[in-house]
Amino acid sequence: QVQLVESGGGWVQAGGSLRLSCAASGRTFSRYTMGWFRQAPGKEREFVAAISWTGGITHYADSVKGRFTISRDNAKNTIYLQMNNLKPEDTAVYYCAAASRAVTMNRSEYDYWGQGTQVTVSS
Numbered sequence: 001q002v003q004l005v006e007s008g009g010g011w012v013q014a015g016g017s018l019r020l021s022c023a024a025s026g027r028t029f030s031r032y033t034m035g036w037f038r039q040a041p042g043k044e045r046e047f048v049a050a051i052s053w054t055g056g057i058t059h060y061a062d063s064v065k066g067r068f069t070i071s072r073d074n075a076k077n078t079i080y081l082q083m084n085n086l087k088p089e090d091t092a093v094y095y096c097a098a099a100s101r102a103v104t105m106n107r108s109e110y111d112y113w114g115q116g117t118q119v120t121v122s123s
Helices: none
Strands: 004-007 010-013 018-024 033-039 046-051 058-060 068-073 078-083 092-099 117-122
Touching: 004 092, 018 033, 018 092, 018 117, 033 068, 033 078, 046 068, 046 078, 058 068, 078 092
Parallel strands: 010 117
Antiparallel strands: 004 018, 018 078, 033 046, 033 092, 046 058, 068 078, 092 117
């Protein structure tokens, strides 16, 4: 069992930056692929970024490539999402998730989810 708690969301003007954190419980955290997803009002939850358990493999949605960076610190049981040059279309609730498999962008392959943190970007 893995419990996930996100933090770091908030309000920012377009062009600004935020860093999201996701703290995980469980001794086997380092063996999980971790991902970030987001859901805007009236839209489906979509993939943002994922990172392998070693941190050596990362994947990003095309919409965030070059602006967002996912990372992890297995000693702290925490993953991060550094978001730069934010745009109004990045406004959403951001969720972290854990998958007990190789790195994947498929939402259905994630086993555990956090409660989400709101990110609002104003123009």
